[in-house]
Amino acid sequence: MTDPAQPDTDPRPDSRVLHRHAHSRLPFAAAGEGPYVIDRDGKRYLDACGGAAVSCLGHSDQDVIAAIQRQSAQMPFAHTAFFTNEPMEALADAMVAGAPDGLDRVYFTSGGSEAVEAALKMARQYFVEIGEPDRSIFIARRQSYHGNTLGALSVGGNEWRRAPFRDIMAESRHVSPCYAYRERRDGESDDAFGTRLAAELEAEIQAAGPERVIGFVAETVVGATSGGVEPVDGHFRKIRAVCDRHGVLLILDEIMCGLGRTGTLYAFEQDGVVPDIVTVAKGLAAGYQPIGAVLMAEKIFRAFYDGTGFFQHGHTFIGHATACAAGLVVQQKLQSPETQSRVRALGELLDAGLQDRFGNHPHVGDMRGRTFFRGIELVEDRSTKQPFDPGFKLHARIKSEAMVRGLMCYPGGGTIDGESGDHILLAPPFVLSDDEISMVVDRLGDAVDAAIAGILV
Numbered sequence: 001m002t003d004p005a006q007p008d009t010d011p012r013p014d015s016r017v018l019h020r021h022a023h024s025r026l027p028f029a030a031a032g033e034g035p036y037v038i039d040r041d042g043k044r045y046l047d048a049c050g051g052a053a054v055s056c057l058g059h060s061d062q063d064v065i066a067a068i069q070r071q072s073a074q075m076p077f078a079h080t081a082f083f084t085n086e087p088m089e090a091l092a093d094a095m096v097a098g099a100p101d102g103l104d105r106v107y108f109t110s111g112g113s114e115a116v117e118a119a120l121k122m123a124r125q126y127f128v129e130i131g132e133p134d135r136s137i138f139i140a141r142r143q144s145y146h147g148n149t150l151g152a153l154s155v156g157g158n159e160w161r162r163a164p165f166r167d168i169m170a171e172s173r174h175v176s177p178c179y180a181y182r183e184r185r186d187g188e189s190d191d192a193f194g195t196r197l198a199a200e201l202e203a204e205i206q207a208a209g210p211e212r213v214i215g216f217v218a219e220t221v222v223g224a225t226s227g228g229v230e231p232v233d234g235h236f237r238k239i240r241a242v243c244d245r246h247g248v249l250l251i252l253d254e255i256m257c258g259l260g261r262t263g264t265l266y267a268f269e270q271d272g273v274v275p276d277i278v279t280v281a282k283g284l285a286a287g288y289q290p291i292g293a294v295l296m297a298e299k300i301f302r303a304f305y306d307g308t309g310f311f312q313h314g315h316t317f318i319g320h321a322t323a324c325a326a327g328l329v330v331q332q333k334l335q336s337p338e339t340q341s342r343v344r345a346l347g348e349l350l351d352a353g354l355q356d357r358f359g360n361h362p363h364v365g366d367m368r369g370r371t372f373f374r375g376i377e378l379v380e381d382r383s384t385k386q387p388f389d390p391g392f393k394l395h396a397r398i399k400s401e402a403m404v405r406g407l408m409c410y411p412g413g414g415t416i417d418g419e420s421g422d423h424i425l426l427a428p429p430f431v432l433s434d435d436e437i438s439m440v441v442d443r444l445g446d447a448v449d450a451a452i453a454g455i456l457v
Contacts, residue, residue, distance in 0.1 A: 027403075032059020035429045035436060037408065045403065048440045049410035053223065053256040053373065053427035054287040057330060064288045064329045071325035080319045087324035094328060095295060098265050098335045102274040105301040107294040107311070108319045112255035112281035113147030115292035116217075119277050120151045121313045123215045123249050126300050129307035132247075137208050138170075139201065139248075140217040141177045143418065145225040146253050155217045158225045159418035173208060175200045177222065178231045181366040181377065182385070182416060190232035198238035205246050215249035215276070216242075220267040221370055223256030226415050227423030228368045228375025236271040249276040255292070259283035260334045261427060262370035263344050270370070276300060286330045289323035334430075343430050346437060347371030350426070353441035363452055374426040377415060378448070387421045388455065390414070395422040397451035407443040424448075 019026065030040040035058050037045045050056055057064065071087060078085055092106040107122070109115045120138065127135040140146070144157040153162055154169040157177075162169065176183055176197055184193045205213050216239065222229035243250045252275040257267045259280055264270055266278065277300065281292030304311055317323075333339055350372065358364040358376060365379035378395075380388045388394045395411035402409050415421030428440060 034058045034060060035432050043406065045406050045408050046436060046439055046443065047408045048426050048428045048444065049408050050282070050427045050429055051287060051408075052282065052410060053261065053425075054282040056259070056261065056283045056430050057286040057288075057333060058429040058431040059287075061286070061288070061330075061333075063333070064286065064326050067325045067329045068288060068322055071322045076322045077317075077320055079316065080314075085319065085321040085324070087321050087328055088319040091324045091328045091331065094331045094335070095293065098331065099295055100266065100269060100274050102297055103278065103295040104298040105296050107296070108324065109281070109292040109294065110290050110315060110317045110320070110323075111292045112279065113149045113152050114315060115255065115279040115281050115294050116147045116152040116155070116253060117149045118313055119251055119279050119294045120155065120214075120217075122294060122296065122300065122311065123251060123277060125312060126249070126303045127214060129303040132211070134212055135214045136171070137213050138172045138215055138217055139204050139208070139213060140172060140174055141219075142174045143177050143179070143225050143416070144174075144217075144219055144222065144253075146217060146219070147255075158414070160414050161418075173204055175204050177226070177229065178235050179222075179226060179229050180232055181229075181368070184232075191234060194232050194235040194238050197235065198242050201239060202242050202245075205242070205248065210246040210248075213246065213248050215251045217251045217253065219253045219257065220271065221257040221262055221373055223373075223425065224410070224412055225418075226375070227377060227412055227425040228370075228373055230368060230370055231271060234272075236268065236273045240273045251275060251277045251279075253279050255279055255281040256427070257370075257373050259331075260340060260343055260430070261373045263340075263347060263372075265335060265340070267370065283334065284330065285323055285327040288330070289320070289326040290317075291320065291323040291327050339430060343372055346428075346430070346432060346434075349434060349437045350374060350428070350440070353437055357441050357445045358448075361448075363448075369426075372426075372428055372430065376424045376426075376448075378422045378424070378452075387416060390420050390422075392455045394451060394455060395424065397454060398422075398424055398447050401447035401450045402444060405443045405447055407440065407447065409444060409447075 027039040029037050031038040035047050037047055095106050109118055138155045140155040142157040146152040146156045154172045157174045252268055276297045278295050285291045362382055363378055365382055365385050366377040369375050380386045395413045399411040410425040412423045415423045
């Protein structure tokens with residue numbers, strides 16, 4: 001097996017693609033069947049991460065496929081500068097119906113980064129429309145990730161992703177994440193920890209000038225950069241109060257954690273708040289079509305409607321009819337009580353399995369997350385929380401060992417500060433069987449042990 005810390009240096013002779021890593025030698029995906037991706041050699045990979053928390057309905061849902069086929073045959077695309085379309089209107093209605101009261105309008109995009117970009121511009125223009133044009137600063141959290149477009153990178157707090165582009169990014173400020181395993185002080189209660197973080201946000205708003213701050217941007221449950229970090233109880237209620245005190249918008253990113261993955265349709269439902277703006281994407285059409293969305297409070301919409309009437313933004317494929325047709329079927333399934341009940345039951349099984357396999361593991365420092373969105377943080381020393389040397393690239397080794405065993409998991413490095421720390425994120429399809437939950441745990445356990453053994457030899 002190729003050492004993931006030493007990628008192949010010869011370019012693939014038969015590929016003209018610039019892959020995510022230029023040295024990649026990836027297997028070819030050829031088919032999908034339920035929770036499995038099958039390569040062209042016939043090897044089956046149990047997808048324990050949904051690709052990137054995308055494939056919540058698995059890879060062969062016939063209802064979604066049929067909806068795509070019908071819409072493609074009838075009218076695949078009509079530009080939204082000229083027409084609306086029935087699938088877009090129906091999907092917006094379904095999303096508002098499924099959202100908590102207070103989120104009343106929807107703007108569609110082609111993916112998650114686009115959704116965040118649109119949300120940032122929407123928030124800025126909102127203040128221009130209501131006569132507060134001095135507001136130009138966003139505050140977000142260290143070690144957050146909101147997408148790879150320039151605006152999304154600007155609010156993102158992952159230094160590894162930001163570094164090459166810092167000189168061309170817009171101004172933003174960052175405060176501490178609600179990362180209890182690393183950031184909560186000894187003897188500090190959840191309430192005290194949450195209060196301290198809210199006070200830090202208050203101080204940052206004051207330092208920037210309250211009249212200049214547009215919004216606070218946060219993932220409800222952190223995904224790629226730290227792996228399933230959920231807020232302590234009461235955290236977002238305290239944050240909401242700080243935002244409201246200064247007229248600052250609360251913008252929540254649920255691109256990874258939203259749409260049923262954490263046990264409720266929106267993760268923030270468990271935190272007792274409703275944001276002014278929320279972004280979603282990955283589970284919106286479950287990977288069957290590329291689509292994202294921004295849900296907004298009525299006051300945001302009214303500022304545009306009563307003002308210029310024009311959101312000064314847009315991309316060619318927003319409101320794509322075929323993508324919306326797929327999204328509508330997916331959302332109807334995700335909003336059904338049967339699906340939500342099934343996800344919660346599977347989440348309990350997954351949690352129990354992970355606790356049994358990793359609860360006393362000498363190199364597992366923390367397990368966290370909600371329902372079907374779970375993170376495992378690896379450490380060299382459990383008692384001191386000392387991470388492994390980042391040069392080992394443990395997360396990449398675990399991914400490689402898992403793929404050998406026919407398991408897909410979502411690894412991350414730089415968990416703590418963008419440089420140090422390793423974690424694995426699990427975000428399986430909602431169609432797993434009970435036996436496949438056990439397979440995920442067993443294969444991941446073997447992969448973790450093999451990867452660590454390779455380092456400690």
